[in-house]
């Protein structure tokens with residue numbers, strides 16, 4: 255890999271767990287379990303490649319519409335993952351953060367996540383952001399409410415509002431915008447993920463279902479990114 259072209263921030267829509275399971279006549283949760291294993295490898299490879307920020311879309315504000323046993327199962331997998339992996343994440347200097355209102359998750363998941371946030375808060379390696387109960391429109395709505403309140407309270411002049419200030423009201427405050435957004439499973443949608451932040455991101459769509467997304471496919475996606483010319487609306 256050409257390290258000069260390594261993206262600073264990669265964001266991933268981990269799609270296709272359900273179809274991966276269906277193809278094998280397995281329950282959907284088996285797909286999420288396999289997805290968790292894939293995620294583990296992608297986190298490790300992100301660290302090795304020197305990527306600074308990795309954001310994964312793990313549970314959206316819309317995912318609550320799924321059957322309750324699937325929802326509960328996803329959070330169980332999350333608790334299990336943190337239980338098993340936190341020591342290694344910490345050893346690898348990974349800093350965990352959560353994007354989204356994770357306090358609405360089941361109690362044990364909230365407690366585990368807080369343990370991970372606390373334990374890794376001073377780490378300086380890969381920043382691993384897990385989007386949980388995350389929806390971009392909801393994020394922008396909450397920012398608009400907070401900005402309006404600050405304006406009413408006299409803390410902010412409406413005319414002085416800038417894009418940078420808006421960014422500071424989002425869950426992603428202090429995180430640079432994603433350079434590369436990857437979506438697996440052949441679907442080509444953003445699905446309410448980082449709408450504001452991905453204004454100038456490069457997109458790579460991969461046909462593999464998420465559990466089949468290997469570090470090798472990840473490096474292929476990064477190589478595709480590295481070959482693109484980014485103009486940010488200008489001319490090069």
Ligand code: FPP
Nearest residue numbers: 268269270271272273286289290312331332
């Ligand atoms: C999308 O596949 C995947 C999800 C909605 C959940 C992602 C969850 C994991 C990778 C494991 C759990 C990880 C955490 C951090 C909670 P899909 O179910 O939409 O697949 P389909 O489109 O084929 O049905």
